[in-house]
Amino acid sequence: MVKTGFMERHLRVIFPLPAVTFVVVMMLFPVLYTLFLSFTNWNLTSGMPISFVGLRSYVRVFSEPRFIAAIGRTFAFTGMAMALETILGLAIALVLNREFLGKGFVKLFLLLPLVATPVAVGIVFNLFFDPTIGLANWVLSTIGLPKSEWVSNAATVLPSLVLVDVWQWTPMITLICLAGLASLPADPFESARVDGATGPQILAFITLPMLAPTILTAMILRLIDALKTFDIIFAMTSGGPGYASETLNILGFKYSFEYFKMGQASVMLVSLFIIVLASSLGIMKMRARSEG
Amino acid sequence: MRRNPIAQLFFYIGVLAIALILLFPFFWMLGSSFKTQVDIIAWPPKFIWKPTLANYQRVFGEQNFLQYFLNSTIVGVSAVVGALVLGLPGAYSIARFKQKRLAIFILIARLMPGISFLLPWYIIFSRLHLMDSYVALILSHLLITLPVVVWIMSSYFEAIPRELEESAMVDGATMQRAFMSIILPISGPGIVTATTLSFIFSWNNFMFSQVLSMQKTKTLPIAVYNFVSYAEVDWGAVMAVAVAIMMPAIILTMIFQKYVVKGLTMGAMKG
Numbered sequence: 001m002v003k004t005g006f007m008e009r010h011l012r013v014i015f016p017l018p019a020v021t022f023v024v025v026m027m028l029f030p031v032l033y034t035l036f037l038s039f040t041n042w043n044l045t046s047g048m049p050i051s052f053v054g055l056r057s058y059v060r061v062f063s064e065p066r067f068i069a070a071i072g073r074t075f076a077f078t079g080m081a082m083a084l085e086t087i088l089g090l091a092i093a094l095v096l097n098r099e100f101l102g103k104g105f106v107k108l109f110l111l112l113p114l115v116a117t118p119v120a121v122g123i124v125f126n127l128f129f130d131p132t133i134g135l136a137n138w139v140l141s142t143i144g145l146p147k148s149e150w151v152s153n154a155a156t157v158l159p160s161l162v163l164v165d166v167w168q169w170t171p172m173i174t175l176i177c178l179a180g181l182a183s184l185p186a187d188p189f190e191s192a193r194v195d196g197a198t199g200p201q202i203l204a205f206i207t208l209p210m211l212a213p214t215i216l217t218a219m220i221l222r223l224i225d226a227l228k229t230f231d232i233i234f235a236m237t238s239g240g241p242g243y244a245s246e247t248l249n250i251l252g253f254k255y256s257f258e259y260f261k262m263g264q265a266s267v268m269l270v271s272l273f274i275i276v277l278a279s280s281l282g283i284m285k286m287r288a289r290s291e292g
Numbered sequence: 293m294r295r296n297p298i299a300q301l302f303f304y305i306g307v308l309a310i311a312l313i314l315l316f317p318f319f320w321m322l323g324s325s326f327k328t329q330v331d332i333i334a335w336p337p338k339f340i341w342k343p344t345l346a347n348y349q350r351v352f353g354e355q356n357f358l359q360y361f362l363n364s365t366i367v368g369v370s371a372v373v374g375a376l377v378l379g380l381p382g383a384y385s386i387a388r389f390k391q392k393r394l395a396i397f398i399l400i401a402r403l404m405p406g407i408s409f410l411l412p413w414y415i416i417f418s419r420l421h422l423m424d425s426y427v428a429l430i431l432s433h434l435l436i437t438l439p440v441v442v443w444i445m446s447s448y449f450e451a452i453p454r455e456l457e458e459s460a461m462v463d464g465a466t467m468q469r470a471f472m473s474i475i476l477p478i479s480g481p482g483i484v485t486a487t488t489l490s491f492i493f494s495w496n497n498f499m500f501s502q503v504l505s506m507q508k509t510k511t512l513p514i515a516v517y518n519f520v521s522y523a524e525v526d527w528g529a530v531m532a533v534a535v536a537i538m539m540p541a542i543i544l545t546m547i548f549q550k551y552v553v554k555g556l557t558m559g560a561m562k563g
Binding site: 016026044113118121134172249256257272276280 | 307317320401405409434534544552553
């Protein structure tokens with residue numbers, strides 16, 4: 001090559017430029033604007049001009065019991081969902097990790113919850129959980145347990161929503177673990193068997209340690225989405241009954257688009273982002289350690 | 293390895309249980325969509341009933357249902373095409389020049405709570421009189437589809453041996469020429485993965501459309517949600533709508549099963 005054109009020389013800038021420009025305009029600017037709004041007390045409905053109030057919106061939001069409760073719920077929901085999804089997802093992957101009749105079908109079935117429209121899933125589960133006509137209570141009464149009010153009762157709403165999340169997202173952990181299991185080298189397993197290790201020993205000392213980075217990555221992906229869970233909660237309860245299932249994302253949505261308190265809503269969104277970022281970084285650290 | 297028949301039996305019972313739990317909500321939804329309201333609210337729940345098509349007739353006949361279907365399709369297809377146009381060169385550059393920071397910058401869109409951009413968009417699109425327009429909706433959905441395309445395609449391009457372009461470039465082709473005429477034509481599987489997944493994500497999106505669309509551009513997830521918000525829930529109709537919404541994503545998944553699995557799990561697999 002004797003001469004290279006302008007495009008050629010600047011390809012590393014020109015090629016990503018359209019995508020980067022789009023992300024700057026549609027994400028970076030809006031997020032900075034949200035950050036800016038969090039230092040104001042702007043209320044879209046009051047008609048007052050934006051006024052800069054420093055950290056006052058932060059103080060107001062952080063002393064708001066509804067906000068504190070929402071943070072607690074966000075963690076409770078995420079913690080329950082992730083614990084169940086990781087344990088179940090991994091267990092199912094370990095069970096399915098061999099050749100058997102119908103494996104192709106089961107793998108297809110695992111995909112279906114993942115691609116099902118969450119709002120529609122939420123509504124189907126609402127029919128399921130309906131206290132008077134729902135199948136869930138029919139199952140309970142058939143096996144001799146007392147009926148539950150599921151999402152209509154403040155005490156049971158969060159675990160019920162967790163069940164829906166577990167149904168929809170456990171397959172994601174399973175699929176990732178299955179892919180991870182398939183890519184493990186065979187040698188350590190063979191030599192362990194030659195040395196007379198039992199199944200549980202192989203699981204505890206070879207499979208799980210080798211799979212740990214994969215499991216933790218799957219957990220990061222789930223964590224990011226679980227903390228931000230919106231569709232199923234909004235569709236099933238809109239945060240109710242009362243505020244009993246109001247997570248941070250739902251509360252932020254209400255402050256933004258129902259109360260139009262942009263300043264305080266922005267504080268909540270900034271908080272949620274920091275929580276998502278910090279938790280993801282926490283697990284990433286664990287993952288780095290597990291890889292040694 | 294020989295297996296004990298009892299253990300084998302338990303294994304298959306376990307597999308069957310897993311399959312049933314995964315499928316049951318779909319069966320119940322599909323079944324209820326063929327029930328009359330009386331059958332749906334019957335106690336104990338009916339497992340055998342006389343199927344009716346009335347729900348589908350009502351939904352497809354009376355409601356603007358086809359319009360919503362069309363809206364979802366317009367928004368999804370445009371957002372995917374846009375993401376490919378913007379994202380493919382970007383992903384290629386990230387893969388070839390190891391622009392890791394750039395990749396992270398685009399992926400932050402995955403980490404952010406959607407409302408933190410939705411709130412400014414709402415303000416700006418209102419000012420520009422773009423509320424309830426396809427433009428606003430497509431732009432917002434592009435922020436869902438673009439990171440998916442960049443994520444999937446940058447690792448796909450990375451796995452293509454450099455020698456392919458290099459030999460073309462020795463023959464005098466420019467790098468952009470090599471990208472267009474050599475790399476893209478062999479990237480079919482990656483593009484299918486990225487297209488399928490990003491389309492499904494756009495199709496299923498609720499939050500952005502809920503805020504930015506109104507009567508004219510309303511998409512299917514909003515339509516099904518509004519169905520329930522009415523005073524008395526017409527469960528049969530709601531279930532028929534739910535079936536109609538999920539069908540395209542499920543059919544796509546069945547056709548492109550291998551690609552969907554790859555796309556969903558690759559994030560975790562690479563280092």
